[in-house]
Amino acid sequence: MNLHYRNIRYFFSITFRELWAGEIYGQENIPPSGPCLVAANHASFLDPPFIAAACSHREIFYFARQTLFKPGFWNFLFSRINTIPVDRDGTSDIRAIRRVLKLLQAEQGIAIFPEGTRSPDGQLQAAQAGVGLLACKMSVPVIPVRIFGTYGIWNRHQSAPNIHRHAQVVMGKPLLAETYDPGETHPRRYLECAQRIMNAIRDLQLPSLHRV
DSSP states (O other): HHHHHHHHHHHHHHHHHHHHHOEEEEEGSSSSSOOOOOOOOOOOHHHHHHHHHHTTSSSSSEEEEEGOOOTHHHHHHHHTEEEEEEOSSSSHHHHHHHHHHHHHHHHOOOEOOSSSSSOOSSSOOOOOOOHHHHHHHHHHOOOEEEEESSHHSSOTSSOOOOOOOOOEEEHHHHHHHHHOOOOOOOOTHHHHHHHHHHHHHHHHHGGGOOOO
């Protein structure tokens, strides 16, 4: 496992548990090996590292905006913690997708956010077709994940995290291709696939004791 990734994951595992009283449910649903997509809702800067904390027994790769790879420290950091740069100009998106397909062929796990960007209000947003394309192309298991509480901790409108909130991660059972892929003849195959995956995320709930 990448040493830098392992150290960053260890740091966020501690802060997730100790600073935000983080709880993880369904961790056994993450396969210990083999290709998979970890599909989660996205409301906060902290969602990717909290996914890393939840997937404590295996290495996961992540998308990151190309603009985050700024010269100096940030480029050094993001280049070493399993991030895949992507932007909106088309060329980099294609390059990123090719890299993801190679990683899945190498039996790696990829975290992806079907909504495409952080929620502006903490509510679940409509799915974009990108996750459907990846899932249908590779027919790999997709693990739906719903993250609770991170919008209140550090959303896109805050300049710093709030340490007086709590977070929970709920991981659902893997979705197999026959569940999410509507088939090659479907007129909107990738979007329909993405919506099915998003519906599986929406269906995940906290145990009743912790429901918010």
